[in-house]
Amino acid sequence: MTDLTGFLGNAYPWVLAAHVTFVIYWIAGLLLLPRFYVYHHETTAGSAEDRAWIERERRTRNIILGPAMFVVWALGLLLAFNIGAFEEGWFHAKLALVIALSGYQGWLGVYGKRLASGKRSGSNRTLRIMNEIPGVAAAVIVVLVIVRPF
Template identity: 50%
Template sequence: MGFLGGAYLWVLALHVIFVIFLMAALFMMPRFFVYHQECEPGSPEIDRWIDRENKLRSIILNPSIVLVWVFGMVLAAHGGFWLDGWFLVKLALVIGLSAYHGWVIGYMKALRRGEHRLSGKKLRLLNEVPGLATIAIVILVFVKPF
């Protein structure tokens, strides 16, 4: 056992709790964008979607991604996984997910300016990205195939 001792399972539990919050928010936000984009320009419903997106970002999405990283890095230091194949691939995937998070925030700001950069169909397709990353990450952390 590494330096966490008996706190290891608590840190693991916190990591997984915030992983669930993060992934839920990453799944929800592009859905919000689809409904937001479908509103009539200038309608009061647009302000309500902007408000929902702001709340999802500031209450769930941003705090969760920070806490997932913090607890994840503590677990990695505890286990000394830095050079393990599964961990390096997981790290590459979570860096990709963090870039996706950055894209979500950028799209949210563009939408607020009235820019509809992607069609609803493309937004729905992009929604598959966090799902596919989750499948790969969960297999990596549990099976540790390499």
Template identity: 35%
Template sequence: MLSDLYLWIKALHIMAVIAWMAGLFYLPRLFVYHVERSASAEMGAVFQTMEEKLLRVIMNPAMIVAWLTGLTMVSIPGLIDWSLIWPWSKFIGLIGMTWFHMWCARRRRIFAEGGNALSGRNYRMMNEVPTVLMVVIVLSVIVKF
């Protein structure tokens, strides 16, 4: 039955990944602006609301759907040749992406508690992490080395 639904599952997976990646690219950028442009408590509150909604309403559900649909596709017999490198490199990239998501969630909580100690430069550098992981994941899946 899963084989019959494969294309639907794959489409949902791709949509969830796109939404998740958009959030992973945008949240650290919000952190940069939060650090550099929120001189007033009012602006800080605006950034906190934006960060919290992005994480809770878009990123968390998208990550969960991406994981569930990905695991569903992996469970389809014959779809993946586990003797190749690509499924393992994709999995490592996915673990890295999930770690980055959790890092962002932790940073958001630290902002909410008023304890941020990182600079805009730190967040700019961390903003490159999902790009590197995306390259690893996409090359793994498309090139299948």
């Protein structure tokens, strides 16, 4: 935690703090957006409520999810190079999960566009199950980076 020998020097704890802050923003967005989809799924296509959800979802994707994911990746990679994490098992597992979470965000974008065009594909139950993915992934990632079991 306080290893200041990497190229980041004294900036290291600040970069780490910023990384964790943007992780919070990112995961908050990933928990919020699929919940919006559950409510949106229940509306009638073309209604005023439908249009309101489309706008809320668009803003959540563009203002929270997109920028937060970018900053988390940028700072996370800086930290990884700084501590030489690429040789460590826990980091490989974390990277795999983070790539999966980024893919999940891609799926959210595609699904949102489908909802916005009036399609109501997939059951509400499927959506609710998809909702659990970011919470579970975040918990496993936190164990990987803090416990570092391998």
